[in-house]
Amino acid sequence: MQDQRLRQLPAALQLRILSSVLRANDTGSATAPSASPLVDSGSIHGAHTPSIVYANEQPGAADLGALADLLLHRVAAKGYAVVDGLFPDMFLDQLQDACEARRNAGHLKPAGMGTGATRWQDSSVRGDVREYLPLKDLLQPAEAVSQSPLGKVAERITALVDAVSAHLCTPSTAATEQTPVPPLDYTAIQHAYYSPTGTRYVRHRDLSPLNPDRRLTFILYLTRGWCKERGGELLLYPSPNTDTSTICVTPLAGRLLVFRSDLMHEVLPSYGDRHALTLWAYHATPLDDLLATYRHRACAMDNNLTQDDLDDGDMHGTIFVSIPAYRDPEAHATVQSLLGQARFPGRIRVGLLYQLVDEDERERLYAHSTLPASADITDAALYPACDWPVRGDRVVPGGNNRPVIRALTIPAAKAAGPCPARATIQERLYGGERYYLQVDAHMRFAPDWDVRLVQDLRRLERTYRRPILTDYPPGYTPNCSIDKTATSLESASTESAVAVDDLTGATLAVALDSNQLYATRFDDDGMLRLSARPRLAKVVDGDNEYRRQPFVAAGFLFGRADPILTHCPYDPTLRWLFFGEEALLSARLWTHGFDFFAPDTLLGKIACTDTANRSDRSPQPSPVVCWHQWQRTNRATSWAHASANNYGDRAAQERRTAQQLVCQILNPDTADAHVTLGNAHCIGGRYGLGTMRTIDSFTKCCGVDFGAHTLQ
Numbered sequence: 022m023q024d025q026r027l028r029q030l031p032a033a034l035q036l037r038i039l040s041s042v043l044r045a046n047d048t049g050s051a052t053a054p055s056a057s058p059l060v061d062s063g064s065i066h067g068a069h070t071p072s073i074v075y076a077n078e079q080p081g082a083a084d085l086g087a088l089a090d091l092l093l094h095r096v097a098a099k100g101y102a103v104v105d106g107l108f109p110d111m112f113l114d115q116l117q118d119a120c121e122a123r124r125n126a127g128h129l130k131p132a133g134m135g136t137g138a139t140r141w142q143d144s145s146v147r148g149d150v151r152e153y154l155p156l157k158d159l160l161q162p163a164e165a166v167s168q169s170p171l172g173k174v175a176e177r178i179t180a181l182v183d184a185v186s187a188h189l190c191t192p193s194t195a196a197t198e199q200t201p202v203p204p205l206d207y208t209a210i211q212h213a214y215y216s217p218t219g220t221r222y223v224r225h226r227d228l229s230p231l232n233p234d235r236r237l238t239f240i241l242y243l244t245r246g247w248c249k250e251r252g253g254e255l256l257l258y259p260s261p262n263t264d265t266s267t268i269c270v271t272p273l274a275g276r277l278l279v280f281r282s283d284l285m286h287e288v289l290p291s292y293g294d295r296h297a298l299t300l301w302a303y304h305a306t307p308l309d310d311l312l313a314t315y316r317h318r319a320c321a322m323d324n325n326l327t328q329d330d331l332d333d334g335d336m337h338g339t340i341f342v343s344i345p346a347y348r349d350p351e352a353h354a355t356v357q358s359l360l361g362q363a364r365f366p367g368r369i370r371v372g373l374l375y376q377l378v379d380e381d382e383r384e385r386l387y388a389h390s391t392l393p394a395s396a397d398i399t400d401a402a403l404y405p406a407c408d409w410p411v412r413g414d415r416v417v418p419g420g421n422n423r424p425v426i427r428a429l430t431i432p433a434a435k436a437a438g439p440c441p442a443r444a445t446i447q448e449r450l451y452g453g454e455r456y457y458l459q460v461d462a463h464m465r466f467a468p469d470w471d472v473r474l475v476q477d478l479r480r481l482e483r484t485y486r487r488p489i490l491t492d493y494p495p496g497y498t499p500n501c502s503i504d505k506t507a508t509s510l511e512s513a514s515t516e517s518a519v520a521v522d523d524l525t526g527a528t529l530a531v532a533l534d535s536n537q538l539y540a541t542r543f544d545d546d547g548m549l550r551l552s553a554r555p556r557l558a559k560v561v562d563g564d565n566e567y568r569r570q571p572f573v574a575a576g577f578l579f580g581r582a583d584p585i586l587t588h589c590p591y592d593p594t595l596r597w598l599f600f601g602e603e604a605l606l607s608a609r610l611w612t613h614g615f616d617f618f619a620p621d622t623l624l625g626k627i628a629c630t631d632t633a634n635r636s637d638r639s640p641q642p643s644p645v646v647c648w649h650q651w652q653r654t655n656r657a658t659s660w661a662h663a664s665a666n667n668y669g670d671r672a673a674q675e676r677r678t679a680q681q682l683v684c685q686i687l688n689p690d691t692a693d694a695h696v697t698l699g700n701a702h703c704i705g706g707r708y709g710l711g712t713m714r715t716i717d718s719f720t721k722c723c724g725v726d727f728g729a730h731t732l733q
């Protein structure tokens with residue numbers, strides 16, 4: 022973006038564009054947890070939902086880097102992070118044996134508080150016995166480390182702390198730069214044991230005048246077979262001044278807890294053999310400065326959301342993204358933007374359906390793409406993983422933390438419009454992910470689109486059982502160089518402007534509002550046509566505002582995968598149906614109890630990333646989650662292919678059949694419908710309307726009478 026032109030725009034608009042462009046340049050990397058099964062997530066409780074990272078048992082350097090980054094995100098946002106799965110069970114057994122052996126050999130001594138003349142001891146205040154294991158002894162000689170469980174654990178934990186150090190930097194005086202800082206320091210691991218007699222450690226901070234440089238506490242728990250009766254949980258007080266908000270962490274064997282050493286915490290009375298290894302990481306710089314970049318990002322996302330939103334938003338859920346690509350030159354750039362702009366690309370599973378005339382076409386269309394080439398053109402091929410940099414400076418780490426593209430290719434001659442294509446993706450490529458995002462193959466995405474959608478959905482879920490976020494997104498123009506945008510920039514009103522996506526060079530319309538869908542007319546085939554206009558009505562509910570959509574847009578729809586795909590799977594028999602798709606899908610979803618909303622309703626506040634102007638950090642609304650290429654001139658269509666290849670008549674016939682089916686499903690009261698509709702398409706059938714609401718209530722809601730073909 023050229024500075025001069027930017028400055029000519031109104032201030033609010035400048036901020037909006039900056040927030041979009043600068044965040045796209047953001048070099049921070051973040052990643053999702055491994056896809057290991059989530060177990061026992063209920064074992065942390067408190068005012069907030071659990072925040073557990075599942076690590077790889079055998080992490081490589083990239084995994085540790087990603088894990089460190091994720092930990093810092095959590096610590097910046099919440100003050101603590103929990104990592105499970107860092108060590109294999111067999112190893113934990115050996116480690117527990119080694120700790121037991123040291124206790125039996127009498128190495129552990131009652132712990133006191135204070136030091137020197139001020140040292141005091143009171144087992145009712147602090148009941149553990151412990152020893153300090155200097156790291157220089159544990160880690161040397163190098164050959165011995167692999168022989169000793171304590172040596173190995175010290176190696177792994179210090180490697181993680183070093184990886185954390187590598188991510189720290191402090192803001193420098195130059196506004197937009199950060200200065201790397203010296204690494205966190207550590208000298209020893211504390212081995213502590215709480216006997217099963219109700220031993221405890223009362224509320225305290227690890228950072229104290231005696232240890233003024235303690236910054237982070239890393240504790241690895243080694244309680245064998247922990248259960249509730251054994252107690253010994255660690256209670257954390259993340260907000261300094263409230264006793265009410267506590268986090269209760271169970272000391273499960275193998276669980277690593279990281280928290281700010283300035284947080285209050287206490288060990289509740291323990292009635293089991295409770296071993297734990299603690300490493301304190303020291304630094305001369307205050308923690309808030311070390312975490313400045315992370316805190317800034319956390320604030321940017323905060324927007325008054327509770328931790329619940331963030332937890333689910335960035336941790337557990339995977340997102341399945343359905344992308345049908347009919348000979349679409351934009352498909353790979355769409356996937357690139359999708360993954361490149363996600364906060365957690367490792368959570369994304371793309372289901373990409375190529376519809377291509379021949380193998381050469383793939384080469385032609387995607388010659389410059391970084392996506393892997395697909396396999397056999399007529400055959401299904403599942404892509405287990407793709408290992409490629411999604412942004413020049415941001416490499417998705419290996420292991421389980423990378424995005425997955427599942428691609429399937431069918432010949433263009435077998436294509437029959439969007440409905441069979443989306444049905445194929447749902448049937449063959451969906452793999453049980455938590456969220457479902459349905460888009461087209463010509464889209465661009467805004468930074469952190471993934472977290473923003475999940476957060477918005479979860480807010481709505483407090484009030485609505487089955488919310489869906491949907492919209493006709495603003496437009497973009499692919500491959501448009503910055504110069505070509507000059508005219509639009511100069512003529513930009515306060516209503517909209519353009520920005521350029523640095524990832525793909527696309528010109529993006531920066532809209533102030535999302536759109537609201539509305540019905541325009543029934544066409545000659547009896548299909549309802551939809552359009553969109555700047556958003557309208559707000560629904561105010563307590564502190565929340567919603568903007569309902571009367572319909573869903575097939576090209577951008579987001580919700581929980583389970584109810585959507587279970588209750589409203591796409592109908593593969595609707596061949597060549599274009600305009601009836603959205604009305605039918607809306608009616609089916611509505612009668613199955615779904616409610617539709619524009620995605621910008623509750624979120625979309627992105628803090629201004631203009632660090633030069635630190636006093637003005639107020640969040641700017643940024644409603645756009647994605648862009649859609651509305652212009653069709655550069656795309657081939659399956660319909661044109663049918664006519665050009667002499668099956669146009671057959672296609673037209675199939676389309677009429679599909680349209681009749683749509684009319685009958687939407688107007689189930691006609692006698693005709695009862696006769697013709699089979700099991701699958703009748704009310705309650707797999708591809709029919711649902712039974713939770715009536716079609717009449719849909720008419721009331723969207724103002725369209727599908728029997729009379731009238732609009733209110």
Ligand SMILES: O=C(O)CCC(=O)C(=O)O
Pocket residue numbers: 213222227240254255286287288297299
């Ligand atoms: O073992 C724990 O959970 C915490 C111990 C503790 O707070 C300490 O040693 O300072």
Ligand SMILES: [Fe+2]
Pocket residue numbers: 225226227286
């Ligand atoms: Fe402590």
